[in-house]
Amino acid sequence: MAPLNALDRHLALVGFMGAGKSTLGPVVADRLGRRFVSLDTVVEERSGMSISELFATRGEPAFRLVEEEVAAEVLAQAEPAVIELGGGAVTSEATRRRLSERAFSVLLDVGVDEAWRRVEGTGRPLASDRELFWALHAERDVYYAEVADGRVRDGDGVVLAAAGVHVQRGAIDLLDSLVPGNGRIELVSDRHVAGIYGVQAQIAIGERLLAAHEVPQGEPAKTGAVLEQLWRDLRGDRSGTIVALGGGTTTDVAGFAAATYLRGVPWVPVPTTLVGQVDAAIGGKTAIDVPAGKNLVGSFHWPARVVVDPGLLETLAERDLRNGLAEVVKTGLLAGEPLWELPVPEQVRRSAAFKASLCLRDPLDRGPRNQLNLGHTFAHALEAAAGFDLPHGQAVALGLLAALRLSGQETRVVEELLAPEPVRVDRDAAWLALTRDKKASGGTPRLVLLDGPGQPRIGVELPVADVRAALDGLIVDV
Ligand SMILES: NC(=O)c1ccc[n+]([C@@H]2O[C@H](COP(=O)([O-])OP(=O)(O)OC[C@H]3O[C@@H](n4cnc5c(N)ncnc54)[C@H](O)[C@@H]3O)[C@@H](O)[C@H]2O)c1
Ligand SMILES: [Zn+2]
Secondary structure, eight states: OOOOOSTTSEEEEEOOTTSOHHHHHHHHHHHHTOOEEEHHHHHHHHHTSOHHHHHHHHOHHHHHHHHHHHHHHHHHOSSOOEEEOOTTGGGSHHHHHHHHHHEEEEEEOOOHHHHHHHHTTSOOTTOSOHHHHHHHHHHHHHHHHHHOSEEESSHHHHHHHHHTEEEOTTGGGGHHHHSSSSSOEEEEEEHHHIIIIIHHHHHHHGGGEEEEEEEOSSGGGSSHHHHHHHHHHOOOOTTOEEEEEESHHHHHHHHHHHHHGGGOOOEEEEEOSHHIIIIITSSSEEEEEETTEEEEEEEEOOOSOEEEOGGGGGGSOHHHHHHHHHHHHHHHHHHTSOGGGSOHHHHHHHHHHHHHHHHHHOTTSSSGGGGGGTTHHHHHHHHHHTTTOSOHHHHHHHHHHHHHHHHTOOOHHHHHHHOOOOEEOOHHHHHHHHHTSTTOBTTBOOEEEEEETTEEEEEEOOOHHHHHHHHHTTEEOO
């Protein structure tokens, strides 16, 4: 089967000249924390002359031979890199085979007109004649189609494809083709979501549908009892896939069921809330809650694909949109960009790409991915103290407020957009939960703070009294 993501393999950028590979490549590599390798640059270093000179003095066939050799070497390297291939590198059958074995290949496709506009008059060897340029594009397109595991137009597109995240309005109707493989599918959703989208999803899945299961609505879905019920109800074999259609609570419990059932089967979240589309469905974290705290039992189980259909948000209640906005604000603060000002579908795409890049870079949350926890140490403590009867987004809004205050940063965006209201919970219970947080070390909470927009600092240990005061500032007395 074709690779589903670039998690443990090279990410190869292919496409015609003028597609923007050499501009985007280093940017994407930086976002993923990987080395960037341009095959053309290696060829030039190796031959001691520019590609144009190489073409002029030794001819295209000689160039292609060196290019193929260099591609083989670079693709054989173990450490996953971001590799830019020259426009014609895919004409080599050996290179195409090596790509399929060693890389996840993304086709950067800007259209032939745009490509011509960009390269016309630049003196590139194969870009001197308009007719020839068009003919060459048509000829190469066949090869691109053969190697491409994803087809994208920009940097966010590359990152999303590399993480296996498919963002498309109307995607819910394409589930049969978007759920990888051809095994049977079991659909999991909560009653409410099943009532709105269940039939549509089942029709889209078609003959691959094996069974549909329901979990409770909201946080009560994330319990051991619901998980056990799923273990009982699931009946697929290991060729099957679990599709989790719903908000973050559904994807968390169904994802954990997929991680454990038959020691792990593939799963595809189809997030239907803003929280789900920008956060919960991305990055492979699955979990249930236990009395000691939220998300304390779970596993990392990277989805076979994430299907994000922003159109599904149209039926979402205002309150749930606002919950999602809290995660968008968090992402915008971390990215240093006012993502909340964008139209919702763009918020989704940009935020999902931001999270996807951090998760690809640090799938097991041992370093940079930690920044996504901005505000969450406080949020989770409040949720636990509220007996998980506090919407995650509201808790995150409060948590962001505390994190920004402790960082000495402006809190206006959070206040104006999210209007966080202090909650009525037991102060000691919240404090106890905070010191038991997964990220605490020996009872000392480790926080994510912001030195400024786009400048997170992870693992910060502050005086306990300051942290407690910040938490207290989010609570009104019972
Ligand atoms: N795994 C992760 O990385 C991760 C990240 C962030 C949040 N989460 C988890 O996500 C959970 C919160 O998710 P949530 O906010 O999506 O809550 P949710 O799943 O409870 O959904 C909120 C409500 O919206 C309804 N709903 C869902 N989609 C709808 C639609 N399209 N139209 C109308 N109604 C719809 C649901 O029935 C529910 O009542 C928390 O448990 C949190 O811990 C997990
Ligand atoms: Zn969150």
